[in-house]
Amino acid sequence: MSGAGCDTPLKALVLGYGIRGRTYAAYAARHPREFELAGLADPAAEFPADSPYPRFRTWEEALAADTGAEAAIIALPDRLHLPAAEAALAKGMHVLLEKPLGCTWDECEKIRAARARAGKMVLAGYVLRYSPYYRELREIVASGEIGELTSVHHLAAISYGKASHAFCRGNWSVESEGTGMLVNKCSHDFDLIEWWTKGRRCRKISSFGSLMHWRPQERPQGAAERCEDCPAQVRAGCPFDARRLYCEREDLRYHFADMSDAAMDKVVKESRYGRCVYAGGNDSVDHQTVLMDFDGGLTIILEMESYSKERRRVSHFFGTRGEIVADEKTIEVKPFLGGDRTVYPDTAGAHGGGDAGIMAQFAFLARKASKERYASILDGALESHRLAFLAEESRKTGKTVDCLAAGGRNG
Ligand SMILES: NC(=O)c1ccc[n+]([C@@H]2O[C@H](COP(=O)([O-])OP(=O)(O)OC[C@H]3O[C@@H](n4cnc5c(N)ncnc54)[C@H](O)[C@@H]3O)[C@@H](O)[C@H]2O)c1
Incomplete structure (x- = not known):
């Protein structure tokens, strides 16, 4: 817009x-x-x-x-x-x-x-949802080209570098200080799911997840509290070595206002981002799965994973007349009748153009939208938060949550 x-x-x-x-x-x-x-x-x-x-x-x-x-x-x-x-x-x-x-x-x-x-x-x-890629994907899903949706498998692969930065060493490493990794990171994914399933209610939700790896029990023998003090042979075998992540690579530097080599050196030597990932103090999960049951029998699996090499989302839609496989670069549409096709949406810009898209939309809506529209915009966003909080309730209690009976959280 x-x-x-x-x-x-x-x-x-x-x-x-x-x-x-x-x-x-x-x-x-x-x-x-x-x-x-x-x-x-x-x-x-x-x-x-x-x-x-x-x-x-x-x-x-x-x-x-x-x-x-x-x-x-x-x-x-x-x-x-x-x-x-x-x-x-x-x-x-x-x-x-x-x-x-x-x-x-x-x-x-x-x-x-x-x-x-x-x-x-x-x-x-x-x-x-303001990026050309996700707009195109939603249009194809909503067009009915693959028939009625039966299930969706959606993977949010965070990547080991980004996940160690944010959820082991950084701002979101301690659950009690924020919302936990699922609500923080995957509220985007719940939003996409809410968008893809517009008009259908999620009836039940179950979730499983834990912190498996970035724990003191997993610490390699001889590892120090900070990467800079760690013996060379231990560091050489550690994918999470801070110098390798922040100084030898470029992709995490955008988290800092000063992205120079000298600033990154200081980050590794002096900040929380130079701490050993196994030193403890973090309790955020490092992976989590959510299972959802929607009106009409549609089932959705959302998988959040820290230990991936690449950072990307992969969405696999199954319908009664075909499949869609989308990986944030291409969208493959595979109808059972007729030929397959691949769509290559524009993915340029931060968040695939979504950062610019949301700002343009904010300015537009502030000037043009009605008061009723303002209410529905927030209600949609809150529904995806509600599902994320209910998933956390399930993970923590070990029980499947009946979303329709979930009292005040029932949208
Ligand atoms: N939409 C997305 O894709 C996306 C991506 C990353 C982060 N976020 C969210 O954006 C928010 C900010 O994240 P970030 O990565 O920019 O964090 P950040 O730490 O880089 O920025 C937060 C800023 O707020 C400042 N601040 C703290 N107290 C303040 C106060 N009292 N008054 C004014 N400023 C104050 C801090 O000094 C800091 O510079 C978080 O809620 C995060 O969850 C959203």
Whole structure:
């Protein structure tokens, strides 16, 4: 959706100037017809020296200031999503809120109530559904070309580098400090599932998962607390050696504002990202499976896996008249009658173009959508959060959860 339909640019604050905040602020700066940046807030970030935008230390200061902002882009740590969203909505702003919306289902319900009071929009940071690849995939699934869906196998392979960074060494390594890996990482995947199954209710959900490998019991003999202190022969055999991941490769550097070699050297020597993955202190799962039973008998398996070489999602759809196999590069459509075909959607850009797509959509919806649409946008996002929280309930209790009887969590 192009933001060209906007009459005037949307005046927006960016709250949290980490990886996500920088991405959104950069888009806004590049698209002055869609956005006018009202300010940036972060206590720790280094703002560009030539940045012309007002700067604030905290999100509270930014919201209290007289900026004339009509919208807040909330890219704060998970635990600050609820208070910042409530405050921005109370000031009459539209909100682009990074996922997870809330750290618990109760927090999600509070965001629903705050949005209803304000009558504004809360758009969840589900960037994937705004990418050309996922739009095309959804269209093919919804077209009925492979008949009625009977099952979907969806793999979210995180990759051992990214997973060790975020869920073993980093921000989401301790479950009690956030939402747990499934809600944090796979809320995207629950969102896709909610989109693919639009109109069908998930009736039952079961989940299994654990932390199998990044534990002190698995620590190689002689390994030190930090990679830099580890004997050379132990490091040579360790795929998770921090110097190999951060200094010899390029693909994890985007997590840091300064991506230079010198900065990466410091990361390995001084930060939490130089710790041995087996040193302990982390309790996030490293793999998890979710089984879902939908109206009409459709079954869906979602697999979240840390130990993959590549980072990608693979979705396999089975229907009564054919199959679709999609791997974030190509979409293979295999009808039982007629020939197979392969579709090659445009996958350029961050999150396959989804980061730009969601920003254009946010500006467009803020100007053009109705109040009823604002309500349904958040309800859809909350349904996918609800399923993720119910899956966690199943993993922790060891029981299949009846989603239709799940009280207040029943959408
Ligand atoms: N949609 C996606 O694909 C996607 C991808 C990654 C992360 N996320 C989500 O985005 C959010 C941010 O993640 P990130 O990777 O950018 O993290 P980050 O740590 O890089 O950025 C968060 C920033 O918030 C700042 N901050 C902390 N307290 C603050 C305060 N009181 N006021 C203002 N700023 C404050 C921090 O200094 C930091 O710079 C998280 O909720 C995460 O789950 C979404």
